[in-house]
Amino acid sequence: MHLHLALIFCVLCGSSQAATYVGGVLLTNTVWSSAGSANPYYLTQDVQVPRNVTLTIQAGVVINFTQGDFEILVKGYLKVEGTASQKVTFQGGSGSDLKYMLKFQSTRLPLTSIRYAQFKGPKSAVQITNSAPGLQQNTGKLVIESSIFSDGTTISANGIYPRANYSSVPSMEYISCSFSQTTVSSINTDSEPIRILNSKIFYGIFSPLASNEGIQIENSTLRNITVSYDRQVTGPSIFRLNTSDITNLTIFYSNTYYYSSNTLATFVVGQSVIRDLNIAISTSFSSFRPVEIILENSSIYNATTSYISTYYWYSYPPPPKISIRNCKFTLGNLTLIMGYYDHSLSIVNSILTKVNITAPSKNDLGSNYLIKSFAMRNVSFTDGVIYLPYHQAQIVYSTITLRSPLTINGTSTILCSSVGRSSSIVQANSLGVDAAGLSLSRSTIKNFDIGLRVRPVSVYAVNISQTNFQSNTQYNIDNKGTYDVLATGNYWGTNNAATITNKINDYWDNINYGEVFYNNFTANPLAAETGCAAFDENQYTTTTPPPYYWGK
Numbered sequence: 001m002h003l004h005l006a007l008i009f010c011v012l013c014g015s016s017q018a019a020t021y022v023g024g025v026l027l028t029n030t031v032w033s034s035a036g037s038a039n040p041y042y043l044t045q046d047v048q049v050p051r052n053v054t055l056t057i058q059a060g061v062v063i064n065f066t067q068g069d070f071e072i073l074v075k076g077y078l079k080v081e082g083t084a085s086q087k088v089t090f091q092g093g094s095g096s097d098l099k100y101m102l103k104f105q106s107t108r109l110p111l112t113s114i115r116y117a118q119f120k121g122p123k124s125a126v127q128i129t130n131s132a133p134g135l136q137q138n139t140g141k142l143v144i145e146s147s148i149f150s151d152g153t154t155i156s157a158n159g160i161y162p163r164a165n166y167s168s169v170p171s172m173e174y175i176s177c178s179f180s181q182t183t184v185s186s187i188n189t190d191s192e193p194i195r196i197l198n199s200k201i202f203y204g205i206f207s208p209l210a211s212n213e214g215i216q217i218e219n220s221t222l223r224n225i226t227v228s229y230d231r232q233v234t235g236p237s238i239f240r241l242n243t244s245d246i247t248n249l250t251i252f253y254s255n256t257y258y259y260s261s262n263t264l265a266t267f268v269v270g271q272s273v274i275r276d277l278n279i280a281i282s283t284s285f286s287s288f289r290p291v292e293i294i295l296e297n298s299s300i301y302n303a304t305t306s307y308i309s310t311y312y313w314y315s316y317p318p319p320p321k322i323s324i325r326n327c328k329f330t331l332g333n334l335t336l337i338m339g340y341y342d343h344s345l346s347i348v349n350s351i352l353t354k355v356n357i358t359a360p361s362k363n364d365l366g367s368n369y370l371i372k373s374f375a376m377r378n379v380s381f382t383d384g385v386i387y388l389p390y391h392q393a394q395i396v397y398s399t400i401t402l403r404s405p406l407t408i409n410g411t412s413t414i415l416c417s418s419v420g421r422s423s424s425i426v427q428a429n430s431l432g433v434d435a436a437g438l439s440l441s442r443s444t445i446k447n448f449d450i451g452l453r454v455r456p457v458s459v460y461a462v463n464i465s466q467t468n469f470q471s472n473t474q475y476n477i478d479n480k481g482t483y484d485v486l487a488t489g490n491y492w493g494t495n496n497a498a499t500i501t502n503k504i505n506d507y508w509d510n511i512n513y514g515e516v517f518y519n520n521f522t523a524n525p526l527a528a529e530t531g532c533a534a535f536d537e538n539q540y541t542t543t544t545p546p547p548y549y550w551g552k
């Protein structure tokens with residue numbers, strides 16, 4: 001009955017070109033060896049390893065997929081037993097093949113082992129997938145060790161395992177592997193997790209669509225990497241990089257269809273070193289699905305953002321939500337686009353040097369979409385730019401030196417912070433802070449030509465207390481709004497009342513503007529930020545983000 005499917009085992013004796021031709025169902029445990037002239041093994045049809053059967057492929061075996069679009073389908077067990085000096089090679093086949101070299105389905109994955117294999121693309125290498133509901137599914141973890149993937153091949157988690165239906169989900173783990181020009185992808189929100197440990201990944205493309213554990217990389221070296229969120233899924237795609245060394249990574253996020261607003265792509269870097277990070281966002285159709293980028297406990301060098309929008313209907317790129325925590329970040333150019341969707345940037349417990357954080361001066365969507373959020377807490381920010389004319393800022397416990405005016409809007413807060421001028425710019429014509437509504441307290445603004453320019457949009461929308469204004473040459477405060485400003489208990493750089501008044505530009509200099517009411521000024525510098533109690537992160541984590549608007 002099984003005869004027509006049985007293994008074809010044909011060594012071409014006497015021929016100078018020896019080979020073994022394989023295909024069909026392996027009815028008994030089978031060993032492929034490189035002994036004699038057995039190599040290469042050509043698949044002339046699919047090789048199928050049924051349940052309870054083991055296919056063992058010994059060191060040095062070469063398997064060639066050139067004869068057609070065939071696969072080795074494993075429902076039983078596979079042992080790939082290469083060695084460091086004699087790998088097992090999977091090669092041949094075409095990039096347009098639909099089948100992968102190895103496919104695992106309905107098997108107990110831990111009973112398979114793959115060591116020292118080499119998969120040469122462009123044919124796809126390894127996939128795990130589900131079988132029809134009700135049938136035996138893959139269980140456990142497939143571990144692939146010390147193997148090489150190259151030449152445009154692909155590894156995929158192709159199964160669909162809704163967490164509601166499956167209490168445990170199978171997974172793939174790659175240990176001490178090397179990937180070059182390889183795509184690592186999960187096709188669906190509910191696909192199996194992929195973990196890569198202790199590996200080298202050069203010219204990799206990640207397409208991480210699965211939620212929950214998603215794709216996770218630890219203790220690895222990555223170079224020239226693209227993480228591409230370019231397909232539609234309904235859940236939060238997760239990509240995590242941990243304890244790794246990364247150079248030249250692009251997060252490419254593009255959306256070509258309308259999709260739900262509630263799904264996030266989450267990109268997390270922790271305990272790593274990342275250089276040349278580029279966040280590239282593009283859309284060509286209405287899309288609201290933002291990417292969330294979380295950088296933690298890491299050292300970041302040279303990060304940039306870029307956006308492409310083709311402006312069709314509301315085709316604003318979904319703005320990323322970026323969170324930087326416990327990082328050392330040197331050299332950066334983060335441009336935050338304005339858009340239909342809310343977005344935010346928060347930086348906590350970090351040291352930033354020569355980082356520019358900017359947003360366009362024009363709000364594409366008009367005042368209905370005014371306020372975005374920006375938070376900087378316990379940050380040392382040196383020699384940078386913060387130009388966020390449509391953001392409401394919360395700046396607490398930070399030490400800032402600026403290369404251009406710190407420009408913020410909405411109802412912003414500056415507390416227990418110091419804002420000064422970068423030594424790289426001259427004092428003449430320099431401006432420190434440019435804000436609309438502002439609560440400025442227990443802080444110092446120093447070394448500018450004009451320390452603070454405000455544009456209050458209601459009575460006492462600007463309120464200043466227990467703050468030092470020091471060494472600002474022209475004005476400490478320049479009120480360019482029509483409303484009055486309240487300033488209580490501040491130090492103005494002098495104990496001379498006439499000088500204090502001269503350094504305030506308000507109604508009494510131009511009656512189009514509001515007044516600055518100051519009282520209870522101090523004769524000596526205040527402790528201000530240096531007198532604040534220690535920073536307590538928990539006091540700020542629950543801050544309500546500012547509102548955003550969907551339109552009228």
Ligand SMILES: *[C@@H]1O[C@H](CO)[C@@H](O)[C@H](O)[C@H]1NC(C)=O
Pocket residue numbers: 051052
């Ligand atoms: C074959 O596998 C099935 C399940 O995969 C198992 O229940 C059965 O005991 C196995 N039979 C043998 C002979 O190992």
Ligand SMILES: *[C@@H]1O[C@H](CO)[C@@H](O)[C@H](O)[C@H]1NC(C)=O
Pocket residue numbers: 040062064065066091092093
């Ligand atoms: C396998 O197939 C490829 C593509 O046809 C060929 O270049 C290669 O030589 C083959 N390998 C072996 C060992 O026969």
Ligand SMILES: *[C@@H]1O[C@H](CO)[C@@H](O)[C@H](O)[C@H]1NC(C)=O
Pocket residue numbers: 133160161162164165
């Ligand atoms: C998951 O379970 C739901 C019902 O609970 C069912 O409708 C759906 O088809 C199942 N999906 C899969 C992939 O098993």
Ligand SMILES: *[C@@H]1O[C@H](CO)[C@@H](O)[C@H](O)[C@H]1NC(C)=O
Pocket residue numbers: 198199219
């Ligand atoms: C990290 O990976 C390297 C190989 O790249 C390995 O030697 C080392 O033991 C790994 N460290 C940990 C903590 O796993």
Ligand SMILES: *[C@@H]1O[C@H](CO)[C@@H](O)[C@H](O)[C@H]1NC(C)=O
Pocket residue numbers: 203223224225226248250
């Ligand atoms: C960064 O990696 C991409 C491939 O992802 C490559 O095209 C580009 O040349 C690399 N850039 C640098 C500066 O290495």
Ligand SMILES: *[C@@H]1O[C@H](CO)[C@@H](O)[C@H](O)[C@H]1NC(C)=O
Pocket residue numbers: 202203223224248
């Ligand atoms: C990364 O890409 C650049 C530019 O193409 C290349 O010079 C460099 O060798 C690549 N690095 C690795 C590790 O492949």
Ligand SMILES: *[C@@H]1O[C@H](CO)[C@@H](O)[C@H](O)[C@H]1NC(C)=O
Pocket residue numbers: 218242243270271
């Ligand atoms: C990161 O990796 C370290 C070391 O492998 C581990 O202890 C830690 O739990 C990992 N963190 C995350 C968020 O995966």
Ligand SMILES: *[C@@H]1O[C@H](CO)[C@@H](O)[C@H](O)[C@H]1NC(C)=O
Pocket residue numbers: 276277278302303304
């Ligand atoms: C910063 O990274 C970009 C790629 O993202 C690269 O082109 C550029 O040369 C890098 N600049 C520095 C100063 O390293």
Ligand SMILES: *[C@@H]1O[C@H](CO)[C@@H](O)[C@H](O)[C@H]1NC(C)=O
Pocket residue numbers: 304333335
């Ligand atoms: C920083 O970003 C802005 C806006 O995208 C761009 O005009 C400028 O050229 C960038 N600067 C560098 C050094 O990349």
Ligand SMILES: *[C@@H]1O[C@H](CO)[C@@H](O)[C@H](O)[C@H]1NC(C)=O
Pocket residue numbers: 331332333354355356385403404
């Ligand atoms: C940051 O802005 C300053 C001043 O505008 C500029 O000189 C510098 O090149 C910018 N840096 C980056 C990385 O774009």
Ligand SMILES: *[C@@H]1O[C@H](CO)[C@@H](O)[C@H](O)[C@H]1NC(C)=O
Pocket residue numbers: 361367370389390407409410436
């Ligand atoms: C602040 O927002 C208002 C809209 O409420 C806008 O008119 C103004 O131009 C913004 N400020 C700056 C400095 O862009």
Ligand SMILES: *[C@@H]1O[C@H](CO)[C@@H](O)[C@H](O)[C@H]1NC(C)=O
Pocket residue numbers: 465466467488489490520522526
């Ligand atoms: C006067 O200012 C000082 C210093 O800021 C402050 O400690 C004190 O509470 C203020 N007194 C009143 C009545 O506002």
